[in-house]
Amino acid sequence: MSSNAQASTSPVAEVPLSRRFGLIWWIALGASGALVLLLGYTLISVTIMGVGIWGVNIPFVWGFDLINYAWWIGIANGASLFAAILVLRRHDLRTAVNRFAEGVAFFAVICAGIFPIFHLGRPWLFYWTFPYPATFEVWPQFRSTLTWDFWAISTHVIVTSLLWYVGLIPDLATLRDRARRKTVQRIYGIFAIGWRGSVRHWAYHQRAYRLVAILVLPLILIMQSTVAFEFGVTLVPDWHETRQPLHFVATGLAQGLSIVLLVAVLLRWGLRLGRYIDEEDIDLLGKLVLASALVSGYLYLDEFVSAVLADRMTQEATFDRMIGDEAGLYWTAIVYSILIPQLFWFKAARQSTIAAVFVGFSIGVGIWFDRFSIIVGGLQTDYLPSVGRTYSPTLPETGLFLGTVGLFAAFLLLFARFLPVVSMFETRHDEHEEETS
Amino acid sequence: MTQRLHGIMAEFKTPEALMEAVKAAKRSGFTKLDAFSPFPLADLAKELGVRTTVIPWIALVAALIGAGLQYGAQYWMNVVDYPLNVGGRPLDSWPAFIPATLIVAILWAGAATLLGLLLILRLPRLHHPVFAVPGFERASEDRFYLCILSVDPLFEAEAARSFLEALTPQAVREVPACD
Numbered sequence: 001m002s003s004n005a006q007a008s009t010s011p012v013a014e015v016p017l018s019r020r021f022g023l024i025w026w027i028a029l030g031a032s033g034a035l036v037l038l039l040g041y042t043l044i045s046v047t048i049m050g051v052g053i054w055g056v057n058i059p060f061v062w063g064f065d066l067i068n069y070a071w072w073i074g075i076a077n078g079a080s081l082f083a084a085i086l087v088l089r090r091h092d093l094r095t096a097v098n099r100f101a102e103g104v105a106f107f108a109v110i111c112a113g114i115f116p117i118f119h120l121g122r123p124w125l126f127y128w129t130f131p132y133p134a135t136f137e138v139w140p141q142f143r144s145t146l147t148w149d150f151w152a153i154s155t156h157v158i159v160t161s162l163l164w165y166v167g168l169i170p171d172l173a174t175l176r177d178r179a180r181r182k183t184v185q186r187i188y189g190i191f192a193i194g195w196r197g198s199v200r201h202w203a204y205h206q207r208a209y210r211l212v213a214i215l216v217l218p219l220i221l222i223m224q225s226t227v228a229f230e231f232g233v234t235l236v237p238d239w240h241e242t243r244q245p246l247h248f249v250a251t252g253l254a255q256g257l258s259i260v261l262l263v264a265v266l267l268r269w270g271l272r273l274g275r276y277i278d279e280e281d282i283d284l285l286g287k288l289v290l291a292s293a294l295v296s297g298y299l300y301l302d303e304f305v306s307a308v309l310a311d312r313m314t315q316e317a318t319f320d321r322m323i324g325d326e327a328g329l330y331w332t333a334i335v336y337s338i339l340i341p342q343l344f345w346f347k348a349a350r351q352s353t354i355a356a357v358f359v360g361f362s363i364g365v366g367i368w369f370d371r372f373s374i375i376v377g378g379l380q381t382d383y384l385p386s387v388g389r390t391y392s393p394t395l396p397e398t399g400l401f402l403g404t405v406g407l408f409a410a411f412l413l414l415f416a417r418f419l420p421v422v423s424m425f426e427t428r429h430d431e432h433e434e435e436t437s
Numbered sequence: 438m439t440q441r442l443h444g445i446m447a448e449f450k451t452p453e454a455l456m457e458a459v460k461a462a463k464r465s466g467f468t469k470l471d472a473f474s475p476f477p478l479a480d481l482a483k484e485l486g487v488r489t490t491v492i493p494w495i496a497l498v499a500a501l502i503g504a505g506l507q508y509g510a511q512y513w514m515n516v517v518d519y520p521l522n523v524g525g526r527p528l529d530s531w532p533a534f535i536p537a538t539l540i541v542a543i544l545w546a547g548a549a550t551l552l553g554l555l556l557i558l559r560l561p562r563l564h565h566p567v568f569a570v571p572g573f574e575r576a577s578e579d580r581f582y583l584c585i586l587s588v589d590p591l592f593e594a595e596a597a598r599s600f601l602e603a604l605t606p607q608a609v610r611e612v613p614a615c616d
Contacts, residue, residue: 002574003574003575003577003578005575005578005579005580006579007475007578007579008579009578010578013578131510131514137519138519139514139515139518139519140514141515141521141523142511142514142515142533142534142537143515143523143526143530143533143534147537148536148537148540151507151536151537151540151541151544152536152540154544155540155541155543155544155547158544158547158548159543159544159547159548162547162548162551162552163547163551166551166554166555169560170577173577174475174577174578176577177574177575177576177577177578178574178578193555193560193561193562194560194561194562194563194564194565195560195577196473196565196567196568196576197473197474197475197576197577198471198472198473199471199472199473199474199477199478199481199482199485199487200471200472200482200485200487201558201560202474202476202477202478202482203477203479203482203487203489204487204489204492204554204557204558205477205554205558206477206479207489207492207493208492208550208551208553208554211492211493211496211550212496212546212547212550212551215496215543215546215547215550216543216547218539218543219540219543219547222536222539222540223540225536226536226540229536425475425476425477426476428475428476428578428579429476429477432452432476436453
């Protein structure tokens with residue numbers, strides 16, 4: 001039996017259940033699938049031949065691997081943080097945005113996790129960071145930020161995926177009940193684990209979901225700070241700064257918000273969900289993106305002021321990043337992540353799909369250059385008189401990065417195809433509350 | 438011989454009608470009730486006497502266990518079992534043990550709460566008697582159901598049916614027991 005109810009949220013459920021999905025989706029999936037193959041190729045080649053095929057070498061031991069890791073983790077944390085704040089505030093925007101914001105966070109953290117593992121050089125031994133009773137009786141060194149990172153990434157993956165799935169269960173039940181074909185019904189039925197909408201179940205479900213969503217908040221702040229501490233605890237003059245965690249948290253939030261905005265306008269346009277992700281939602285997201293870009297701008301200013309007040313060595317190192325050989329990276333970051341988002345002062349820009357895609361992309365690009373500038377530009381001036389060489393990515397590294405972009409896009413496309421992209425039960429709940437009030 | 442019943446179920450169009458029905462059923466002395474809805478109804482849950490205070494307790498206890506284990510493991514491994522002097526830093530560098538301790542506390546709390554939730558709800562399960570009721574698939578979209586369970590001490594199929602019919606629902610149906 002399948003339901004033919006014409007409820008307010010039925011159009012959302014019809015998207016995953018439709019038989020055909022259009023040529024554009026197939027082309028996009030094909031393109032991202034090709035990039036996933038490239039990812040597989042670059043990962044296999046680095047496993048067989050070692051990290052020598054990358055451009056990294058002393059003192060630039062961190063290249064694309066850490067740049068892209070820090071970039072992806074910023075997206076993951078920014079999107080998670082945003083989703084957690086919406087739940088905490090019980091904000092109306094959460095019905096429209098939370099489902100895919102959590103999805104974006106989950107996909108981004110998977111992409112992020114690939115880099116540190118392969119950066120180890122012997123990725124098959126990555127489990128050495130986990131304290132297990134090894135025969136050689138050596139334990140991990142817990143005073144190192146890298147072990148904190150291990151816990152942070154694995155916790156983020158486990159908690160966000162569980163939270164995302166538990167939030168999906170009632171909507172999967174709707175899909176099960178609306179499915180017209182037996183096989184489809186069985187598949188959604190298995191994942192809906194027998195959800196029957198009992199009021200008692202709802203009460204527990206909501207309590208647990210809200211509680212864990214709030215727990216994500218401190219997790220994200222600690223995790224993003226951990227990424228920053230990886231730089232902060234070194235003795236490199238430009239990195240050894242207590243302001244690093246703040247810089248990473250704030251720019252990460254800007255990045256997460258901009259990707260959430262980007263995905264929001266694309267889903268709205270691609271799946272015709274204007275009613276569920278309405279103009280007000282997009283407008284509010286645009287304002288938040290603008291505000292977060294202003295906060296990033298403030299932190300760049302803070303970086304400059306603290307460099308002016310710092311000791312000579314730090315001063316030289318920071319200014320070298322701004323006007324030295326790698327200054328292009330720094331200024332590109334400023335233009336893309338601070339100046340271009342200023343477009344959003346205009347309402348017309350916030351309402352326009354093209355402008356939203358443009359600004360969303362540009363913040364993503366800008367923060368990527370910021371990470372590049374910190375990791376490569378930050379090492380240009382050290383206590384040694386001469387660094388001697390610089391870093392530039394090799395083809396296998398570029399391929400690896402493009403591959404993770406493809407993986408992320410493929411996850412998003414499959415998500416949009418097979419799952420309800422906005423929370424249907426939250427939408428019903430909100431509409432009911434609006435009717436009664 | 439009549440079929441054994443799980444209960445008698447009435448279908449309503451609005452949550453308000455369901456709320457009225459639950460109140461009426463409670464007034465008539467029924468105690469074993471279950472209600473179904475396509476979205477959370479906090480007031481109705483309160484009316485049915487659902488208390489969810491166990492959830493934060495699960496989170497708190499799990500967080501404390503996780504934090505204790507993580508801090509203890511770090512201390513024991515880096516201070517007691519394998520003391521390694523790195524640049525003269527203290528072995529028990531507690532500030533360095535804090536980030537992982539907090540993170541693992543959140544891991545335990547999050548995982549225990551969500552897995553504990555499934556345990557409390559007795560999910561996953563493959564089947565439930567209510568799924569056999571014709572039209573029940575609309576419980577996940579736009580219909581609201583009240584079920585008087587056969588385990589209720591006052592339960593009597595005919596009486597329960599006529600009681601529910603008096604509430605002017607969309608339909609009243611029997612829910613056959615599974616086994």
